[in-house]
Amino acid sequence: MEKAAADPELRQALRRAAWNARLAIRRALGQAPLAELAREVREAKRRVLENLDHYIEEARRSLERNGARVHLASTGEEALEAIASIVGSGKTVVLSKTMTGEEIRLREHLEKLGNRVYETDLGQLLVQLEGGTPSHIIAPAVHISRRRAARLVAEKLGAPIDAEAEPEEIVAAVREKLRRIFVEADVGVTGANALAADTGSLVMVENEGNIRLVSGLPPVHIALVGVEKIMPTLIEAVKAAIVQAGYAGLYPPTYINIVSGPSSTADIEHHRVRGAHGPRELHVVLLDNGRRRALRDPLLRDALRCVRCGRCLFECPVWSQAGPAWGGRAYKGSMGVAWTAITESEELAGELAYACTQCRACDTACPMEIPLSSIIHELRARHANRLLGRSPQQRS
Amino acid sequence: MRLRELLTLVEEYMLRTGLPVPAPGDVAYRWALERGPRLPRRGRVYLYTGALYQLAPYIDAALEAWRRASRLPGSGLLARAAARLPVQGAVRPRRELVEWSLRVVSAAAGLAAEAVEGLAYLYEDDLYSGVILYDLGLDEAFARHAEKVWARLKSREVEEIVTLDPHTAHVMRDVYPRYVDGYSLTVRSYLEALDEAGWSPPDAGAGERVAVHDPCLYARGLNVVEQPRRLLRRAGYEPVDPPRSRGDTYCCGGPVRAVAPSLSNAIAAERIEELASTRARVIVTMCPICFLNLSRAAAGRGGLELRDIAELLAAARR
Numbered sequence: 001m002e003k004a005a006a007d008p009e010l011r012q013a014l015r016r017a018a019w020n021a022r023l024a025i026r027r028a029l030g031q032a033p034l035a036e037l038a039r040e041v042r043e044a045k046r047r048v049l050e051n052l053d054h055y056i057e058e059a060r061r062s063l064e065r066n067g068a069r070v071h072l073a074s075t076g077e078e079a080l081e082a083i084a085s086i087v088g089s090g091k092t093v094v095l096s097k098t099m100t101g102e103e104i105r106l107r108e109h110l111e112k113l114g115n116r117v118y119e120t121d122l123g124q125l126l127v128q129l130e131g132g133t134p135s136h137i138i139a140p141a142v143h144i145s146r147r148r149a150a151r152l153v154a155e156k157l158g159a160p161i162d163a164e165a166e167p168e169e170i171v172a173a174v175r176e177k178l179r180r181i182f183v184e185a186d187v188g189v190t191g192a193n194a195l196a197a198d199t200g201s202l203v204m205v206e207n208e209g210n211i212r213l214v215s216g217l218p219p220v221h222i223a224l225v226g227v228e229k230i231m232p233t234l235i236e237a238v239k240a241a242i243v244q245a246g247y248a249g250l251y252p253p254t255y256i257n258i259v260s261g262p263s264s265t266a267d268i269e270h271h272r273v274r275g276a277h278g279p280r281e282l283h284v285v286l287l288d289n290g291r292r293r294a295l296r297d298p299l300l301r302d303a304l305r306c307v308r309c310g311r312c313l314f315e316c317p318v319w320s321q322a323g324p325a326w327g328g329r330a331y332k333g334s335m336g337v338a339w340t341a342i343t344e345s346e347e348l349a350g351e352l353a354y355a356c357t358q359c360r361a362c363d364t365a366c367p368m369e370i371p372l373s374s375i376i377h378e379l380r381a382r383h384a385n386r387l388l389g390r391s392p393q394q395r396s
Numbered sequence: 397m398r399l400r401e402l403l404t405l406v407e408e409y410m411l412r413t414g415l416p417v418p419a420p421g422d423v424a425y426r427w428a429l430e431r432g433p434r435l436p437r438r439g440r441v442y443l444y445t446g447a448l449y450q451l452a453p454y455i456d457a458a459l460e461a462w463r464r465a466s467r468l469p470g471s472g473l474l475a476r477a478a479a480r481l482p483v484q485g486a487v488r489p490r491r492e493l494v495e496w497s498l499r500v501v502s503a504a505a506g507l508a509a510e511a512v513e514g515l516a517y518l519y520e521d522d523l524y525s526g527v528i529l530y531d532l533g534l535d536e537a538f539a540r541h542a543e544k545v546w547a548r549l550k551s552r553e554v555e556e557i558v559t560l561d562p563h564t565a566h567v568m569r570d571v572y573p574r575y576v577d578g579y580s581l582t583v584r585s586y587l588e589a590l591d592e593a594g595w596s597p598p599d600a601g602a603g604e605r606v607a608v609h610d611p612c613l614y615a616r617g618l619n620v621v622e623q624p625r626r627l628l629r630r631a632g633y634e635p636v637d638p639p640r641s642r643g644d645t646y647c648c649g650g651p652v653r654a655v656a657p658s659l660s661n662a663i664a665a666e667r668i669e670e671l672a673s674t675r676a677r678v679i680v681t682m683c684p685i686c687f688l689n690l691s692r693a694a695a696g697r698g699g700l701e702l703r704d705i706a707e708l709l710a711a712a713r714r
Contacts, residue, residue, distance in 0.1 A: 005659040015666065317647040321662040354399060354655045357663070358531065359612035359647035380533030387400040388407075390536065 001355055004325035010143055014135070014323045017142040021314040024249030034246040038367035041243045044236040045305045045368065048197075048228075052295055055197045055230045056286060062200030066261030067274065068282040076104035076343075079287045083189070083222055086283050089114035091186040094178075096206070096214040097121035098191030099137050099308065100224045100287060102330035103343050106189065118181050120210040122174055129156040135324040136332060137310045138248045143323050146170070178210075188214035188279070189222045193244050193307070194229050194237035195284070201234050201260040202284070205241040205253045212257050221259070221279040226287050228304040234258070240307055247309035247367045294342040299378050303338035305368040310335075312362035312372060318355055326355055334362035334372045341379055350383025398466060402654060405462075406528065407537050414541075415451065416528040417458035418487045423450045424522045431502035433509055439516030443508055443586075444549070444557035446525035446564030449501045452684035453489035455528075459654055461487050496704075497684065504560045504706035507713075508586035511593040512558060521548045527567040531651060539575045546576045556582040558589050560706075562613035562620070562683050569618065585614070587682065587705070591623035596630040597713040605634045606708065607676035609667070609690065610645035611683040624682060624705055631712035635680070638670040646670060648681075650689035664693035672700060680705050 004010055028034060048055045060070045073079035083106065087093060093115050095107060107128065110117045119125040123141035127134050129152040134140030141149070150165040159173035190211055192202040202223050204211045215221050231237040238256065245253035263278030274280045294300035313319040313333035318326050326332060328340030328348055334356065341349035353376045362372040385391065406416050415423065424447035428434065435443060509515045523545045529538035549557075559565040562585070569583040584592075606628060614620035621642050628635045640646040649663025668690060671679045679694070681687040682705045694700045 002656055002658040005656065005662040011662060011666075317649065317663045317666075318652070318659060321659055321666070351399070353533075355652055355659060357612070357647045357649060357651040359645075359651075360616040361612070361644075361647070364616055364643060377533065381535045382533075384403055384533040384535070387403060 001322045001325040004322040009145065010323055011321055013143055013145060014320050017136075017139055018314045018320045021139070021249045021311075024251075025247060025311060025314070028246045028249055028251035031251060032246060034243060034251070034367070037239050038243045038247070041231075041236065041240045041307065042305060042368050044231055044233075044240070045228075047232055048230055049295060049301065049304055052227060052230075052292065055232065056227055058197040059195055059200060059230050060286070062197060063261075063284050064200075066200045066282075067264070068200065068261050068284050071283060071285045072288075073285055074288045076287070076289050079104050079224060079285050079289070080106065080109045082283075082285050083224070084109065084113055086220065086222055086281075087113070087115060087187050091115045092181060092184050093117045093187045093189060094120050094182060094185040094214045094218065095124075096188070096190040096204070096211040097124040097134075097140060098189065098224055099134070099330050100191045100226050101189065102134060103289065104224075104287070105329070106224065118178065118185075120178055120182070120214055121208060122171065125174065125178075126152055129153070133324055133329060134332070136313050136319075137308050137335075138250070139310070182213045182217050185214075185218040187220045187222060188216075188218040189224060190215050192223050192225045192229055194231045194240040195225050196234035196237040197230050197232055199234045199260055201237060201258050203234075203237040203241045204257040204259070205245050205255070206257070207250055207254040209255060212255055215257060215259055216278045219275060219279055220281045220283070221262075222283045222285065223259070224285045224287060226289070226291060228291050228306075243367055244307040244309045247307070247311045249311075249314075290342045299375055300338060300342055302370050303335070303342060303372075303375060305370055306335055306339070307368060308335075309367065311365045311367070315361040315365040317357055317359060317361070322355070326352060328352070334376065335366075335370070337379065338370070338372060338375045346379070346382065347386065350379050350386065353377070353379040353383060356380075399655065402462070403532060403534060406532060407534055410526070410529060410537055410541060414544075415447070415454075415524050417451065417454045419451055419454035422520075423447060423454065424524065425517075425519045426450070427498045427501040428505070428517055428519060431498055433502070433506050435505065435509055435515055435517035437516060437519065439514045441512045441515055441556045441558060442552070442554045443505055443515055443517045443522075443560075444554075444564070444568070445501060445505075445522055445560050446527065446568065447522065448525070448527065448561045448564050449497050449504075449684045451524065452497055452688055453493035454487065456493060456688055457487045457489040459657075462654070463657065493688075496687075500684075500704045500706050501560065503704075503710035504586055507590055507595070507706060507709055508558050508560070511586060511589035511595055515558065518549075518552060518554070521552055523548055525564045525567050527563045530567055530571055531563075542572055542575045546572065546579055549581070554581065556584070558584050558586050560586055562611045562618065563685065565620075566613045566617050585618065585620050585623075587620055587623045587627060590709075591626055595627065597632075597709075603632060603634050604678065605636050605674070605676040606678040606680045606703075607638055607671045607674040608635045608641060608680050609638070609648070609671055609682075609686060610641055611681075611686050612645060612647050614682060615643055615645045620682075624680070627709055628680065628705070631709050633708060633712070636674045636676050638674050640670060648683075648686040648689045649693075650685035653689060660689060661693065664689045668693040668697065668700070672697065677701060678703055678708075680708060
């Protein structure tokens with residue numbers, strides 16, 4: 001992290017990204033009653049977290065009713081196994097940016113099994129090409145400059161562009177390369193911003209248009225969803241997606257995708273045939289991986305309300321200097337410290353917590369009112385106890 | 397290992413001296429004896445400095461000693477031994493910083509006394525608040541120390557205190573109640589007290605523009621935002637805001653200096669850029685940690701002067 005903070009190019013890129021995002025978020029907040037929507041989403045999330053097992057069961061039943069297959073995974077390994085058993089090997093797999101996938105190292109696992117795996121979100125693809133980790137949950141490649149992006153796309157994808165290529169040329173080259181892969185892909189894997197328990201609908205928000213292709217073109221669609229993403233109703237799930245986009249500074253979102261089951265048609269003699277133009281199979285992998293344990297932990301419980309807008313990162317002085325160096329494998333910045341504790345290691349999160357300035361910018365930024373600075377402070381205290389070999393004290 | 401050593405050292409110093417870093421035993425109240433004002437020993441409301449301004453030069457020196465020790469070859473044992481050496485003497489604070497802290501505390505105490513009639517001072521009972529223990533996550537040591545501070549305040553029958561810096565105000569107002577049974581104190585910043593008292597010097601100055609750096613805890617924790625601006629205006633200054641200010645303020649980077657110095661520098665450099673973009677020559681700070689970190693970042697730049705708000709207000713009074 002110290003090295004990252006001493007890298008002027010990285011700091012410049014992060015600063016610019018944070019500044020632009022802050023302006024975009026401010027514009028979004030002026031454009032729509034997002035604060036009111038955020039309040040509703042907060043309340044809905046509270047309801048779900050108070051009775052999570054009930055909502056998991058309801059979501060499972062709804063999905064199965066729609067013809068989707070549901071896989072409950074307690075750990076990252078179980079999720080990887082479930083997905084591997086669907087995908088197999090020697091396949092072409094397209095991924096939309098999924099932080100939950102990043103959390104369990106899905107891409108690496110599928111590659112190891114002998115599949116050709118392509119990230120389709122441009123930022124995430126650049127991260128894949130450089131062999132790094134994402135900087136930000138919605139802007140994974142903010143640490144990569146235009147020149148570096150051009151070099152990566154030319155060298156690793158074999159696109160005919162040079163290092164001086166303009167962003168438009170880079171985007172066009174990637175589109176050209178991926179278009180064919182989308183059509184050929186055997187399996188598309190997405191995450192989801194929300195999963196409606198009442199209807200079994202996945203809600204996925206995006207701007208690039210890659211999610212609709214990943215979830216719509218290949219014959220098999222797998223959605224990997226953290227159990228905390230469940231919302232009571234479809235309306236509330238859509239609201240969660242809008243809040244996520246708005247507080248990420250992407251308002252209005254270009255696309256909101258709703259997927260409630262495999263595609264089908266009954267146009268011939270009213271006989272239902274699965275697999276029309278969209279996928280014939282929909283698998284939903286519901287991932288726990290520390291989330292239900294966090295629910296029982298009065299400290300980490302609140303962090304489960306996170307909608308992954310990433311606004312706390314854009315406001316954070318530490319993230320805006322150190323970027324991806326401040327975080328665990330998937331989750332960076334202030335929310336990343338809490339989520340590293342939930343999904344990766346409380347010890348690592350404890351170390352990361354010591355780089356927080358406790359400035360509270362994240363607390364005021366969070367539309368879900370997650371007390372991030374308090375969580376980080378307490379993770380510090382737990383880590384200090386661990387380092388000094390003491391048992392923790394409980395405080396209100 | 398480095399973090400564990402830091403935590404162990406701070407705990408050890410606290411246990412031995414009641415202070416988080418090597419510093420003279422009278423560091424908290426020396427200003428009162430040397431500079432004044434000599435406030436009465438008993439009263440209804442007490443000035444409680446919590447010693448953070450006074451410790452700032454020693455924190456600065458200890459971090460420097462610690463940084464040097466950590467760089468010694470074979471860091472483990474040798475560095476640890478070297479880092480333990482700097483009990484007073486070996487940790488030499490910068491003289492100008494010691495002078496600065498005496499000046500600022502004396503000025504702030506004088507202002508506080510103008511705001512609160514009959515304001516008393518605790519002198520040798522003005523113990524360090526323990527805020528660094530809390531910030532470092534040293535909960536047990538903090539709880540023990542907070543009990544001690546509270547016992548001392550109780551023995552002086554203190555019911556209301558006026559504080560000088562945001563960290564002490566925050567820890568005494570919001571954190572002590574969670575750690576100390578039976579704790580009950582009214583806590584006000586001297587800036588709040590001055591503002592409530594309608595403080596205004598008779599001959600306000602010439603309206604110099606000064607860029608306000610809101611400390612995070614005042615701005616986002618204690619809602620001390622408008623008061624300093626009103627006071628500056630009454631004292632004849634023209635407070636101007638950098639792009640990120642008030643509830644939206646940007647950190648000085650100081651709190652992570654011990655653990656991540658490059659990160660701390662990078663944050664401070666960005667903040668100084670923003671403050672300089674106001675084109676004000678003077679930057680106003682209200683917290684010793686902000687002052688330390690921002691002045692380090694401003695050192696390389698010409699034409700910028702960092703001043704604590706107490707000095708500016710006190711100067712306007714003369």
